[in-house]
Amino acid sequence: MRNNSKPRQILDTVNPLEPYLGYHLRRISAASMASLTLLLNELDIRPSEATVILFVQATPGVRQSLIGKHLGIRRANMAPLIAGLESKSLCRKEALDGRSSGIQLTKAGVKCAAKIEVKIRENEERCFGQLTVRDRKALMKIISTINLELISLE
């Protein structure tokens, strides 16, 4: 007799999505982002804002079109994102020419960037600390070879 207990419903079928890399990456990414969102809530910062802040810190004076190109955020979505950071006094614009501005972090923005980095590192530990160092390195090596442009259909 294989099973003489009688739970209401058991799942003796394997999840049919298991064989797909895309499925696993989606689930892991979603969990990791949800976790990061909670951590960043304490700073009143959303994940997409966090990536922009860190990018601007590393590349002061960058124009927002370039931020978007590197982070995969469209112009139309970049505009309100930057406006939101300005309204929180985390960044400011300085005119480069008649239409573009260079984005700079304010002092508050720099402080915030430091806190964001701490949160991101904390999240990396929360999410990937369960992997061995060897696996983390192997994972990083493999995924950083993936060329996103070969995937996107723009």
Next chain:
Amino acid sequence: MRNNSKPRQILDTVNPLEPYLGYHLRRISAASMASLTLLLNELDIRPSEATVILFVQATPGVRQSLIGKHLGIRRANMAPLIAGLESKSLCRKEALDGRSSGIQLTKAGVKCAAKIEVKIRENEERCFGQLTVRDRKALMKIISTINLELISLE
């Protein structure tokens, strides 16, 4: 002279998000999902619907609470999702008891499931065909060891 061309703006700074696994997984997941979304559009199916359809196919008569537990979809979001599939005549409910139903695919649902599988496999090739077989296997091995429950904070 290191650079005598004069592009308006070049980025000689490394993307500061590069060191983070979570960042790469997010970008890859987003690209892969966007690609899959386009492929599934031809079937008038969204990715979350696709996962539910394949899960129901593999586990006929499953109740929706269980689907959600396995796929990471909350009860509140499961309800309209199933209702949508019913309205497309892709699945139907059969009462298990006074409050729960077993979800079954209709004939159209089974046909749709087969098409979904083709699209998903096509997408896997599109997204991960650029990796060596060795890397794909290594990637699958590592990410399938990640325990999502250790990440989620519910």
Next chain:
DNA sequence: GCATGATTGCTATATAATATAGCAATAATA
């Protein structure tokens, strides 16, 4: 058998990320 608590499905609602279409101003180019 009955009171209590857990489960299940559901509605309403909110938010984050992301998508398209189109506009106006400016810059780059032939």
Next chain:
DNA sequence: TATTATTGCTATATTATATAGCAATCATGC
């Protein structure tokens, strides 16, 4: 200078996902 490309932006829509709360039903301990 005329044309095209770039840039920033608004408005809007969609998908996925989140919380709060409700009502019906089921399971459990007494």
